[in-house]
Every structure is written in C-alpha cells, then in structure tokens.
Amino acid sequence: MKLIRYLDSSGRVHHGSEQPNGSALRIEGDIYGTYRVTSEHAAITKLLAPIVPTQILCIGLNYRQHAAETGAKIPERPMLFVKGINTLQNPGDPIEIPQHLRSDEVDYECELAVVIGKACKNVSRSNALNYVLGYTCANDVSARDHQIRLGSGQWCRGKFFDTFAPLGPRLVTTDEITNPNALAISTTLNGQRVQNSNTSDMIYDVPALIEYLSGSTTLVPGTVILTGTPQGVGMATKPLPRWLRPGDSVTIEIEKIGALTNPVALEVVL
Numbered sequence: 001m002k003l004i005r006y007l008d009s010s011g012r013v014h015h016g017s018e019q020p021n022g023s024a025l026r027i028e029g030d031i032y033g034t035y036r037v038t039s040e041h042a043a044i045t046k047l048l049a050p051i052v053p054t055q056i057l058c059i060g061l062n063y064r065q066h067a068a069e070t071g072a073k074i075p076e077r078p079m080l081f082v083k084g085i086n087t088l089q090n091p092g093d094p095i096e097i098p099q100h101l102r103s104d105e106v107d108y109e110c111e112l113a114v115v116i117g118k119a120c121k122n123v124s125r126s127n128a129l130n131y132v133l134g135y136t137c138a139n140d141v142s143a144r145d146h147q148i149r150l151g152s153g154q155w156c157r158g159k160f161f162d163t164f165a166p167l168g169p170r171l172v173t174t175d176e177i178t179n180p181n182a183l184a185i186s187t188t189l190n191g192q193r194v195q196n197s198n199t200s201d202m203i204y205d206v207p208a209l210i211e212y213l214s215g216s217t218t219l220v221p222g223t224v225i226l227t228g229t230p231q232g233v234g235m236a237t238k239p240l241p242r243w244l245r246p247g248d249s250v251t252i253e254i255e256k257i258g259a260l261t262n263p264v265a266l267e268v269v270l
Helices: 064-070 125-131 144-149 206-213
Strands: 002-007 013-018 024-029 035-041 046-048 055-060 079-083 095-097 110-116 132-139 165-173 184-189 192-198 223-226 249-254 258-266
Touching: 002 024, 046 165, 110 184, 110 206, 110 249, 125 132, 125 206, 132 249, 132 258, 165 223, 165 258, 206 223
Parallel strands: 055 223, 095 258
Antiparallel strands: 002 013, 002 046, 002 165, 013 024, 024 035, 055 079, 110 132, 110 223, 132 165, 184 192, 184 249, 249 258
16 A cells, blocks of 8 residues: 555645555544545645654664765664654655754765554564555755764764655555565656665665664654665765755655655745
8 A cells, every 4th residue: 555644625634545546545543553545535735744753763874885985884783873753854845954053064865764553672583574564765864064073973963953854755555565675766866866776785674673673672653764875975976075955856766665855945044
C-alpha cells in the first residue's frame, strides 16, 4: 500500500491510500493499529509528510562511497545522532536556510527513511523488518558549519533546525518493498543529478540498524530512522562545495517510492 497524509478543504488531516491512477481513498482508524480503507475519495487540498514522527533517529557515514569521498574511516558500529520533530517538513514546502542563528553552509542528503510500525526492543536482525510499517524519502538537510565547526563537537546543532527533515511524498508499506537494500536513490538539484547510488551500498543495512537501535531501547510506533546518505553531497563537491541557496529546488528520488521535492528559501526572522 502507498499511504499519504493530507489536508481536506475544511483543513482536517487524514490519511489516504493512494491508488494506481493517482487518486486516493480516505483511511479511517490508526495506521499503527486497526484501520480500514474507505470507499470515499480523498479530497486533497494539500499533501503533507506521510507521518508525524514520534522521534527521528539518524545514522551518519553509512554508505561506503560517501565515507570514501569524505576521507572518513568505516565506522565500527552505526553512528547515531538525532533530529527533533520540529525538523519535519512537507513535500513542496521550503527548506529554510537559518538566518537568526545563521548558516552559510546548508547541504542536501538523500536518505531512505524507515518508519517503525510496532513497538520493539532488543530485536534480532532476522526479525527486524517485521516491525517496519514502511519506507519513504527523506532529505537529511545539514548546516555543515554548525555540524562541524560551531556545534561544540556534536552533530545535532547542524541537523536540528526547523524544516531540516522533509519526508514524503508517500509511505510505501513493506508488502511492496520487501528488500529495502536494493533501491536506486538519488538527489537532483536544479535539474542536475548530484547524488546517484543504491541502498545496497549501505555499510549497515536496515535490519542491522533496527537491531542496533532497539538494543536496550524501545522504538515506539512512528519512530523514523534515517539510514544515511550516499556520495555526492554538496560538502564534498569539487573544486568548491555546493551549498543550498534561496531559489534552489531539491528532489530526492527513491525507487518504488517516488520523488520528494522542496524549494529552498531564507528563514523569515520576525
């Protein structure tokens, strides 16, 4: 199933089941529990991120070629950092370049996002995918100046700004994606392909990440796991880095999921 979340003409939020012809049927109930797909056609006035995360767990340096382009060693275990739920952004809404706490080095990162559907703890690798609701596209937007030089040695400051986690446009359930580590993944910036890889290049695959993250830790429904980005980030562009600028358009595309596009704008400081 392809799940979407949307606003109707009265401003109410619903989930929907996207149909092959591009329309959608409204869903009643809890997508993490009991729900049903109704026969009511969804009256979509605005497409939203497919879920509202309960938490966002992120993995750094998880593609071999990305580690190589940055000159980093292969991590001995998954590298965890977090984003706040304030970072969520909808498809089509702008990625905002911070101005109050200014950043001049905002970067794109295409990522496969895993959404946990059932609470789990101490999960084995062999059983890990049974706890997944589905997958969506993510952009792990990163202010590299705050991540690397201005964050007191921690990555989170550079990852935690509003709008820095666009998700969407749909969540594809596990019956349609049985192997999350065999998907083409890319970023297109202003019409130019800048990242182009496959999730098979992950150092730690999705089951291994769930096993690690659930160790002595409960992953609640709605937990989003960002699984790392491949080579081609703006920070590593030669001869000069390519940072996001107002007026840019960034599209993250993942095989079997679709394309997530966001414009880029300056933060409005009141």
